[in-house]
Amino acid sequence: GENVEQHPSTLSVQEGDSAVIKCTYSDSASNYFPWYKQELGKRPQLIIDIRSNVGEKKDQRIAVTLNKTAKHFSLHITETQPEDSAVYFCAVSGGSYIPTFGRGTSLIVHP
Amino acid sequence: GAGVSQSPSNKVTEKGKDVELRCDPISGHTALYWYRQSLGQGLEFLIYFQGNSAPDKSGLPSDRFSAERTGGSVSTLTIQRTQQEDSAVYLCASSFGQGVTDTQYFGPGTRLTVL
Numbered sequence: 001g002e003n004v005e006q007h008p009s010t011l012s013v014q015e016g017d018s019a020v021i022k023c024t025y026s027d028s029a030s031n032y033f034p035w036y037k038q039e040l041g042k043r044p045q046l047i048i049d050i051r052s053n054v055g056e057k058k059d060q061r062i063a064v065t066l067n068k069t070a071k072h073f074s075l076h077i078t079e080t081q082p083e084d085s086a087v088y089f090c091a092v093s094g095g096s097y098i099p100t101f102g103r104g105t106s107l108i109v110h111p
Numbered sequence: 112g113a114g115v116s117q118s119p120s121n122k123v124t125e126k127g128k129d130v131e132l133r134c135d136p137i138s139g140h141t142a143l144y145w146y147r148q149s150l151g152q153g154l155e156f157l158i159y160f161q162g163n164s165a166p167d168k169s170g171l172p173s174d175r176f177s178a179e180r181t182g183g184s185v186s187t188l189t190i191q192r193t194q195q196e197d198s199a200v201y202l203c204a205s206s207f208g209q210g211v212t213d214t215q216y217f218g219p220g221t222r223l224t225v226l
Contacts, residue, residue, distance in 0.1 A: 006153075032212045043115075043202070043217040044154070051212060089153060093211045097142070098167065103153040 002027040004092050006102025013080050014110050021105045023090035024072040031094035033066060033073045038104075039086045048075070052094070080109045113137070115218035117203050123224045124193055132188045132221045136205030142213065143186050145178060148200045148220070157201075160186065161208050193225045 003026040013019050023033075034049035050057045050064045050073065057064050061080075066073040077084055087106050093099035116135045124130050136143050145157040156170035160180045171177070175193075180186040190197055200220040206213035 034214070036217075043219050045217070046214050049212070049214070097161070097211055098144075098156050098159055098170070099215070100156075101146075101154040104151075 002030060002092055002095060002100040004090065004100045004102045006090050006105060008105060009103065010106045010108070012108045012110065015080060015082060017080055019075075019077045019080055019084070019107055019109075021075045021088055021090070021107070022072060023074070023092070023102050024070075025092045025100075026071065027092070027095040028068075028071065029095035030092045032092070032099075033064070034091050034099075035062075035064060035075050036089045036091065037086045038089065044089060047088075077107075080107075082109050082111050085109045115203060115205050115216050117201075117218035117221050119221060120219065121222045121224075123226065125226050126195060127192055129189065129191045130193055130223065132190075132201050132223070134186045134188070134203030134205075134218055136184065136186070136203070137216055138184075140205035140207055140216075141183065142206045142208030143180060144204045144206075144215065145186070145188050146202045146204065147172075148202055150199075154202065157188070190223075193223075195225050198223055198225045 006023045031052035036044040037047045038044040063076045087104045089104045090102040091099040118133045141162045143160040146154040158178045159167040175191045178188045202220045203218040204215040206215045
């Protein structure tokens with residue numbers, strides 16, 4: 001089955017800095033790569049996704065890049081703000097209807 | 112419109128008791144997923160329902176776990192003879208069920224504590 005690794009597990013940055021979270025996957029048939037944000041005590045919510053026919057997608061301060069050859073994709077957050085503090089999960093699907101999630105990255109943005 | 116809802120929000124039970132967790136998906140969503148989230152862990156897939164098809168139960172950790180979905184809408188996850196290692200947040204998600212790129216919408220979860 002699919003194996004997804006997410007790094008780092010914890011990321012601490014100063015407000016205004018950039019943050020990058022990376023996920024690697026194993027199944028070359030995978031073709032959909034969403035990112036979810038889960039604030040403390042809240043439900044996970046989709047923040048951005050990318051499909052395998054695209055190398056990069058941007059939405060205001062967040063972007064996702066995909067390298068299908070190397071089987072990894074990354075979430076980039078620029079000009080971080082304290083409200084960006086949350087746990088971020090990557091997910092991978094396509095070989096199956098059932099997504100495989102990374103273990104999450106706890107992002108802490110210090111004011 | 113209304114999002115995915117789950118009940119109860121919190122459940123404390125004694126080891127050995129049975130529990131039922133409920134999920135109300137978004138109206139019109141044919142796909143429904145159950146996940147388990149342990150402290151500091153990712154989302155562990157449990158079971159997947161799609162329309163009237165037989166569910167994919169490949170993620171259920173033991174035969175103490177079962178789930179059903181009545182009328183293609185509400186789903187109930189049942190855990191029999193609960194154990195302390197069952198303590199976790201149980202999340203439900205639904206989607207339109209049109210393909211692997213469907214956005215999943217999560218419920219708020221049920222926090223289960225087994226004493």
